[in-house]
Amino acid sequence: MNLSPLQLCLLFSSALFCIGLIGALSRSNTILVLLGIELMLNAANLNFIAFWRYSPTPGAATGVMFVLFSIAVAAAEAAVGLALVIAVYRHQKNIRLQEANRLKG
Amino acid sequence: MHGRRTAFAFIESRIENRKSKMIALALIALVTLGAAAIAMSLRNLIHSALLLIGSWAGVAAFYLWAGAEFVAFAQVLVYVGAVSMVVLFAVLLTRQSRAELTLTPDSYRRVIAAIVTGGAVLGVLFGAVLSTDLKVASAKPLPPTVRVLGGELMGPYAAALLIVGVVLTVALLGAVVIASTERDSTRGARSPGGPATEDAP
Numbered sequence: 001m002n003l004s005p006l007q008l009c010l011l012f013s014s015a016l017f018c019i020g021l022i023g024a025l026s027r028s029n030t031i032l033v034l035l036g037i038e039l040m041l042n043a044a045n046l047n048f049i050a051f052w053r054y055s056p057t058p059g060a061a062t063g064v065m066f067v068l069f070s071i072a073v074a075a076a077e078a079a080v081g082l083a084l085v086i087a088v089y090r091h092q093k094n095i096r097l098q099e100a101n102r103l104k105g
Numbered sequence: 106m107h108g109r110r111t112a113f114a115f116i117e118s119r120i121e122n123r124k125s126k127m128i129a130l131a132l133i134a135l136v137t138l139g140a141a142a143i144a145m146s147l148r149n150l151i152h153s154a155l156l157l158i159g160s161w162a163g164v165a166a167f168y169l170w171a172g173a174e175f176v177a178f179a180q181v182l183v184y185v186g187a188v189s190m191v192v193l194f195a196v197l198l199t200r201q202s203r204a205e206l207t208l209t210p211d212s213y214r215r216v217i218a219a220i221v222t223g224g225a226v227l228g229v230l231f232g233a234v235l236s237t238d239l240k241v242a243s244a245k246p247l248p249p250t251v252r253v254l255g256g257e258l259m260g261p262y263a264a265a266l267l268i269v270g271v272v273l274t275v276a277l278l279g280a281v282v283i284a285s286t287e288r289d290s291t292r293g294a295r296s297p298g299g300p301a302t303e304d305a306p
Contacts, residue, residue: 004241005127007234012134012167014230016141018223023145026219031150031195035157038188039141042164045176053171056242061249061257065265067168067176068254071183072269076276078188082195083280089199 009050017043030088030095034081041074129170137163150196158189175251 003011020039027033045067052063088100137160144156161184168177249257258266 003235004239005123005130006239006241008127008130008134009167009171010234010239011231012130012138014227014234015134015138016164017230018227019138019141019145021226022219022223023141025222026216027145028215029150031192031199032145032153035153035192036145038184039145039157039160042161042184045180046164046167049168049171049173049176052173054239054241056240061253064173064176064249064254065257065262067173068179069265069269071176071179072273075183075188076273078191079280080276080283082191083284085195086198086284095199 004054006050006054009053010047013043013046013050016040016046028097030085030097030100031082033097034078034085037081038074038078041070041077045070126170130167133163133166133170136160137167150200151193154189154192154196157192158185161185161189175249175254 017040020036020043022036023039024033024036027036048063048067048070052060055063085095089095092099140156140160140163144153144160147153147156161180165177165180165185168174168180
């Protein structure tokens with residue numbers, strides 16, 4: 001089997017995505033779930049860069065631009081998510097997802 | 106004869122070069138995936154946060170490998186620098202005792218269901234990638250310099266840049282509001298909305 005470099009990059013990013021998915025689904029600690037989601041976002045960014053690197057139109061910087069904006073939005077998402085974790089901890093003194101099933105009260 | 110020999114040497118060096126690039130990619134992938142997998146299976150939160158920093162650094166190394174230097178530095182600044190600090194602070198702010206840093210193990214049913222789901226998704230993705238005939242351009246795209254990126258950001262992407270600035274500002278203000286609202290024991294006594302108090306968490 002002859003794999004092109006683009007396919008290797010895509011396999012790498014899909015493996016990273018699945019590790020993040022398994023972490024987000026299996027752990028019950030809210031911070032670890034958020035970290036799994038961050039891993040999935042990073043895998044998506046890897047795809048952007050891989051397709052930009054092996055794109056047939058050289059010189060276009062669209063992939064790089066997309067990753068830059070994606071990183072900015074991911075930073076905002078991480079800040080809001082961890083603030084929510086702290087708020088949930090204030091309410092019920094732990095951050096297990098099974099017990100954080102109420103939005104109010 | 107001479108020309109043929111140099112052409113052969115050129116092709117050989119290209120193949121050698123390509124092989125070393127693939128080996129570098131394999132090493133980067135190994136480090137990144139290994140760090141991420143171990144981080145997701147550890148029971149100590151601090152250890153997994155620190156391992157995830159290694160995984161993000163591996164992603165930055167992949168960006169460098171692919172020739173997107175500016176994105177690599179942005180990744181290092183944002184993830185290795187900022188997000189990891191926020192995560193560590195969240196870990197330290199949401200524990201009650203030293204013993205609580207090691208988590209109680211999750212239920213096996215949940216873990217097995219997650220692994221089955223993740224494996225299925227992995228199988229679908231691998232099958233899709235391997236069975237697709239992707240057209241790979243032979244020419245390497247020019248790595249955009251910071252000058253080119255700045256011109257693009259100020260030109261065609263100016264509106265997106267402004268919107269991202271607004272999104273970041275609103276999100277960070279919202280994060281401060283959410284994290285700093287102290288819940289009083291007497292309900293309704295707190296001020297409606299707004300960054301209520303300046304109390305230390």
